[in-house]
Amino acid sequence: MTMMNGEDYLKSIQAMKNVVYVNGERVEEFWAHPLLKPAFNSLRLTYDLESNPDMHPELHSLLRAESELTGGTVSRFLKIVTSTEDLIGRMTMQRVLMRYTGGCFGGRCIAGAVINPLWSVTYEVDDESNGATDYHERFKTYMKRVHEKGLTVMGNITDAKGNRSLPPHKQADPDMFVRVVEKRKDGIVVNGAKLQQSGAPFAHELIAVPTTALGPKDADYAVAFAIPADTEGVIFVNDSACANAKFAAMDPEDIGNAAFGMHQSAHVILDHVFVPNERVFLCGEWEATRHLVHRFSDYQRLSSSSCRCGYIDLCMGAAEAMADYNGVGKVAHIRDKLVDMSIDAETLYGLVAGSAAMPEITRSGVALPNTFFVNAAKLYMNDAVLKAGHRLAEIGGGILVTRPSHYDFEIPKVGELLTKYHKGREGVKVEDRIKMARLAESLSGLACLTPILSVIAAGPPATQRLNFRLLTNFERNRKAAERLAGTSE
């Protein structure tokens, strides 16, 4: 079976009628809008990598897997995960892909977080209903089509939630969680919103599941279903993250990783959307939501933790390059910090690998990552990513945020002077130092200036440590300890 390439994927999205708003305006060609394009590029690239063995042979093979539904090849993002080998394949793919793009491919990776939990939960619900439900067969049929067509399937989990302390049925507005508002012979009508959905407008299909475990009074909210992203009543509203505003305001040449370096999300409003029966995978089975929520949380933690290992790899690479360009590549405190970044990346990866090595196999055969290890990984990742950005800023220097624009380097005479004063060590092109600084700024995640200013301005941390090295009265303290111990010297 031939797989879609990037061009095919672009055409397939162009053929859809998704309703997308950006900054208050309806945007028809949303995939090309500066505030969405880098995120779209990340997804498009996955299709090129899957279909073209020459582009990046390692990723090509990591991104492809065997489909148990068609017998052909399918994107690993869509594969039903049934073994440690599958889980390891998944985590390796995520790390290597992030190291390659430095951008979020959330629109694809979240598929695994809903497909596998739904596969297992629908199996269990049908098993326990003694034939009264056929959700698993429906889901299987649906997934077979998804595999055949190689679709991008977006997992829509997070509800609006309103008052976070109240369950759905106690909310002042009943639509704070997506719910069934009408049951018809041929399907259901759902209403509500799924907020903060990564890459959602670029999906062919949306799969919605409840965001929280539900009780008996919330049965109307216990609904899981799939719809094409351009179904009537579906509205996407793009986020307005300041960090992404640079893509609209600046020349791509002045932005680090302009092609992919963005995380984009959109709010997905489901305004009385009809879902035909064959696309409904849970409807009222509130008891099943506890497993569903637990499983998709763990899957997404496996994905995001693996992906951030690749992110730390990139931060490490940019930090080492900047240190070298600045002429301090071999300095001890810098090598120590690079090693610390590596320790974080490998510890994180080890925790994820542990979760893959000791999976729980569900009745349907789906393998779930070990809960303890994968949650430990996510917690470790939260700090490790922040520390990587901080270390990158500390090693890279103020140039990450103070570099002039490429236009300034083109000003007659001034440009030459800027080039002269932006030199690092001999043998390194100023242009390369500036390019790496742009990437480092973008990767550090500290582009709002104050964090980098705080780390670097008034002297980088190594200079503050130097004061302690020079001024601490080590001799006095040692003598005090020797006196107490009663040693001879």
Ligand SMILES: Cc1cc2nc3c(=O)[nH]c(=O)nc-3n(C[C@H](O)[C@H](O)[C@H](O)COP(=O)(O)OP(=O)(O)OC[C@H]3O[C@@H](n4cnc5c(N)ncnc54)[C@H](O)[C@@H]3O)c2cc1C
């Ligand atoms: C960039 C980005 C991309 C995302 N992508 C996706 C996606 O692709 N798909 C998807 O489904 N979701 C996505 N999310 C949503 C993400 O899963 C949620 O942000 C997360 O679950 C937290 O929900 P919230 O933002 O509504 O925070 P809140 O629920 O408002 O939480 C804020 C704080 O309140 C606390 N809190 C909330 N409720 C309670 C309570 N009952 N008791 C005690 N404390 C409470 C929380 O612990 C937290 O500290 C994304 C989020 C972001 C920021």
